[in-house]
Amino acid sequence: MTRFLASTALAALLAFPAHAVQPAEGETLAENQTYTYWLLDAIKSLDPAKNTDVEGSDALRQLFEGLLIEDAQGNMIPGVAESHEVSEDGLTYTFHLRDANWSNGDPVTAGDFVYAWQRVVKPETASEYAWYMELMNIANASEIIAGEMEPDQLGVRAIDDKTLEVTLTEPTPYFLSTLSHTTAYPVPQSVVEEHGDAWVQPENIVGNGAYTLASHNLGVDIVFEKNPEYWDADNVIMQTVRGVTVNDNNVALTRYQAGELDRVQIPAGQYPRLEQESPEEATSVPYGCSYAYIFNLSEKGPEVLKDNRVREAMALSLNRDVIVDQILQGGQEPAYTWVHWAINGFAAPEGGMAEMTQEERNERARELLAEAGYGPDNPVRLSLQYNTDENHRLLAIAAQQFWRPLGIEIELNNVEWKVHTDRLQNQDFEVARYAWCADYNEASTFLDWFRTDGYNSGKWSNEEYDQLLAQAATADDTTPIYQRAEAILDEENPAVFVYHYAKVDMINPAIKGLPRENLRNTWYAKDIYRTAE
Incomplete structure (x- = not known):
């Protein structure tokens, strides 16, 4: 800031x-x-x-x-x-x-x-x-x-x-x-x-x-x-x-290599190869956006998501390391907070699922689902909506595979961008892929999204969280306030935070x-x- x-x-x-x-x-x-x-x-x-x-x-x-x-x-x-x-x-x-x-x-x-x-x-x-x-x-x-x-x-x-x-x-x-x-x-x-x-x-x-x-x-x-x-x-x-619209990122890369484009996003998994082949063109720098799967907690949302044990199990069992290291491979970071790690002055709270191993997370997820009455013999069934993009599709498939062994069956629903955003705005979804990019370089640009009266497509609401952000607006030291706000998000799981962006381009x-x-x-x-x- x-x-x-x-x-x-x-x-x-x-x-x-x-x-x-x-x-x-x-x-x-x-x-x-x-x-x-x-x-x-x-x-x-x-x-x-x-x-x-x-x-x-x-x-x-x-x-x-x-x-x-x-x-x-x-x-x-x-x-x-x-x-x-x-x-x-x-x-x-x-x-x-x-x-x-x-x-x-x-x-x-x-x-x-x-x-x-x-x-x-x-x-x-x-x-x-x-x-x-x-x-x-x-x-x-x-x-x-x-x-x-x-x-x-x-x-x-x-x-x-x-x-x-x-x-x-x-x-x-x-x-x-x-x-x-x-x-x-x-x-x-x-x-x-x-x-x-x-x-x-x-x-x-x-x-x-x-x-x-x-x-x-x-x-x-x-x-x-x-x-x-x-x-x-x-x-x-x-x-x-x-600006040229190309819905297929791989096709866009081909058009870049043919000299038709001067800048294009590198498709998931291709940065290591392209960086070695074309070091003057392949770039990866931190980018102030965070990727998440938003839960619809409004009256229109599915009843199963009203149970925080189910939401927490889904957040725990998503293997973020596989996503960033094996699928994306472009310098992205696993996300256990909504605020991007590189935002000015931000310090993540201690504890929570970020400090657990993936094996510990998976075991805890199974326990939570069992407590809620779900498992492989009685699966949770949800629809995951994402907008057209090969990267989104690959991540949705990965999430589907991470959740299935625990007893969470995911139906994938691919729609065009305008349809996707209209449904998010109107709470016509169950779980939806979403990303938020900073409007300015300070943590509140992310945290305000989840305010009861914020953009907040899933309509999660928490009175303490709202009060914290109101307090932060005039606080001399916002660090403990923002850490507590992130801790509440970690406790209540209005979304599964997936990864923090890097800008991965051919230029x-x-x-x-x-x-x-x-x-x-x-x-x-x-x-x-x-x-x-």
Whole structure:
């Protein structure tokens, strides 16, 4: 977590230009400045208020720009806001906007942020990420989302066109780190109101990012072109960016090797070979995402999962070492916590299943199932849903094999991404594959997911857990709070935590500027360039 600490009444982020990355000495730029990357699934939405997935965020980061953005290490640096001040009590932030334009030439104003943020919390927008404004602790966000106050009461106002004031309910050390997220992007009110939901179509969309939307063929490809109206356009080298959807990761790798893609995820199990064959192309770095099997504990969920003994048995008996060492083989780590191991300042609690051997876990799982009345002669029967991807399929098969000897019969249910997320949102599943990627580099970005009123697709609820996270928001030392929160997750098993991600890719050596030290893998095409081969 990046913190700007005040030693006086005001803490100011010094005004300085956030110029795009430039070629290193001795590098020669290619004449053709294009970058083509792989997408697993169709992008659900290009509306900052309605996007919920990583691939959509990657696209929106090219089309829009928030108050702050991230550098190659994940540090917060100026975006639209070239400086800011924070009051002594930590409740009021004042941002000073630079001279920047929308892609249609209109100036970007503080009012554009006010409109966008009010739109996110407005119940009529039905934003799945409205809770993010609560997590940011923006004044009155909770009340507006609940329909108890009007959107214009949100703690954000335009003092003038170049000055934005944000009021928080309580001091929030990670607040600045939330501002590079797509939910906090500005949107052009006149365009949204003129075109309604169609405002994100290529012929209508207006953004303030380094690129414009040239075309979007849903489930096929998306193409961005350099935006001449971007405030730092003179320093943007990459002219065209294209995301290509390929549902089969192995096919995508073949297309990379044929020169059709510049970046692709390495399929499970292939990193050791590719790293040896192509050390300049195969990469593996920590990536702030955690993989889990979520249990549906809502009223719509299966009765058998209401028994924590069954949930604990499933969590215990999943052999994570086999998954990361024999199936994935890309530098991933076994997960016994929801928070990714590399998150700033996070320390896992002591004890729990992480300190048991797999044999001890399996024995305890058998005991728990027997206590609950289940076993090979009376198996638990559940459906495991996952979205289309070879890696997800391999892991689901492995989980099925780990659980079967204990008396847990799993039916595998493969669906497309949109169907998968819709079912998760509506609790139309029994057990579902899911992954959460950090919205900022601090443990609460993971732990807030399981709050009773968090994203929390399985609808698990624990009063002590909710109170801990509320306490953490203003605590000087969050470590013991977060450790207790993780201990509760270990005790109550709302999900089976499987592994912590690594970003395992093949990257064309001619492509420079992609971040390797940013835990969230936040990349901006404005920082990328292609060298001559």
